[in-house]
Amino acid sequence: MxxxxxxxxxxxxxxxxxxxxxxxxxxxxxxxxxxxxxxxxxxxxxxxxxxxxxxxxxxxxxxxxxxxxxxxxxxxxxxxxxxxxxxxxxxxxxxxxxxxxxxxxxxxxxxxxxxxxxxxxxxxxxxxIPSSKAEFGVASDIDDTILHTGVVSVLKWKVIYNSIFKHAKNRIPLEGSAEFYHKLHRGISGKSANPIFYVSHSPWNLYRYLELFLRQNNFPKGPILLRSLSNLLRKKSQDEKPQKQKEIINILKTYPHLPFILIGDSGEHDPDIYMEIVEEFPGRILAIYLRSVKHKKKMLRVKGIVDGYKVTPMLLVENSQEAIEHARQSGFII
The missing domain is CATH 2.60.40 (Immunoglobulin-like)
Structure with missing residues (x-):
């Protein structure tokens, strides 16, 4: 034993x-x-x-x-x-x-x-346990949404390099992301304590690494939801939903009266996952923000999706300031 x-x-x-x-x-x-x-x-x-x-x-x-x-x-x-x-x-x-x-x-x-x-x-x-003052919740990806990981690099070599050779204290968050999340956390009243949930495809083995990164870079404190390494390596059935999608669905079911903002990137499957969530929970998703990644083919595909999507506001943003301006105009933040 x-x-x-x-x-x-x-x-x-x-x-x-x-x-x-x-x-x-x-x-x-x-x-x-x-x-x-x-x-x-x-x-x-x-x-x-x-x-x-x-x-x-x-x-x-x-x-x-x-x-x-x-x-x-x-x-x-x-x-x-x-x-x-x-x-x-x-x-x-x-x-x-x-x-x-x-x-x-x-x-x-x-x-x-x-x-x-x-x-x-x-x-x-x-x-x-979210405050009764909360106006909405936020479910955010981590990889290439607030932390540059290189998930769209060939053979994911940048992910491997960054995780092994860069200390969490030396990882630089995407510019303005901590400010944006704090504004969302405070909400339109400035003191709403809106809950922030960090959801990633990364394994639980990186939990303390990511927790240190978020704390070191002054992101709002929030649950960090990852997945087990065995699930990461396991072959999945064609109909099985990604773990990140399961986690967000569980959050939405846990707080049935709380609307949510979803934040991700254009590099992996976030647009498809988030659109399925909107369909499953009509009227619950206030907005979707997708951060642009440097991958021409993926960007063209996602831009086509965003331009034609009218169910709920979905924005493809180049920087945090664009998201902040939209959130302010939408009445989410001050």
Whole structure:
């Protein structure tokens, strides 16, 4: 069993989301590989990337999740070390801060684990319960929407290069994107606390990397929703929806009375995914913003889609200022 090894343990709680009566938190139990998020030496960047993907998960072990009111939720990790804590609990908003964040604490409860556990077996977690002041929500892609990754490069070599050889603190966000997201977060009143959900095709292995990037570049705090590496490599059926689409659909179903703005790019499948979502949730999508990428063939295709699409506002934008101007004119922001 993996927990019989000597390395200390950790629990990484992924920032998730819930409602006043529905608690929903995800994360992963792993051996602590001592990834130094501050070290920017090239060799350490390579080693850290290896550690992110060569994980030693703690499978089939019990965890305790403790809420601020001392209620305990018991969960177990699966064969890949992931856990899902989901339970109907009333009045959760009473446990949140002004922005809607609910803090909780995780710990291992398996008495058979007989080795050192970091932080005295106490690991923090958070989930977002959107404020009642929220006017709308935002579901945004990350790759080539707020962070240049090179997803349209030949053989995706830029994605590989950027993830391995560039520290999260040195990755430059697309100009003006943090300002735009803060304006959306504050809304037309300037203090709306509109929830921002970051959804990506990237694997959960990059969670802490992306969390550091968003925090370092002053993006509004929001749930970061990725996918497991096994799902990334698994061959999908022709009718199966992309994981990003499933996540956005789940968000829309979780908050049925909240309209949304969708933000993506023109490089992959965002236009098609977002149009399907508009069709499935008529009247729920206020606008779609697609950031242009440098790929002539893809741009021609997307431009044709955008020009002929009349169901909801869909804009192909070259920069954040264009999106800001449209959002202001549409009454989304000040």
């Amino acid at each position: 993996s927990w019989l090894k000597k390395d200390p343990l950790q629990i990484i709680a992924f920032q998730s989301y819930g409602t006043n009566s529905h608690f929903y938190a995800r994360g992963r139990a792993l051996e602590d590989e001592s990834i130094d998020l501050d070290d920017q030496h090239i060799w350490h960047l390579i080693v850290n990337t290896w550690k992110r993907f060569e994980t030693d998960e703690i499978k089939h072990v019990g965890l305790d999740l403790k809420l601020p009111n001392n209620k305990i939720i018991k969960v177990n990790t699966d064969e890949n070390g992931y856990f899902l804590a989901e339970e109907n609990i009333e009045n959760l908003k009473e446990l949140t801060n002004a922005e809607g964040w609910l803090s909780f604490e995780l710990s291992y409860n398996d008495v058979n684990i007989k080795r050192s556990i970091q932080n005295k077996n106490r690991f923090p977690g958070e989930l977002l």
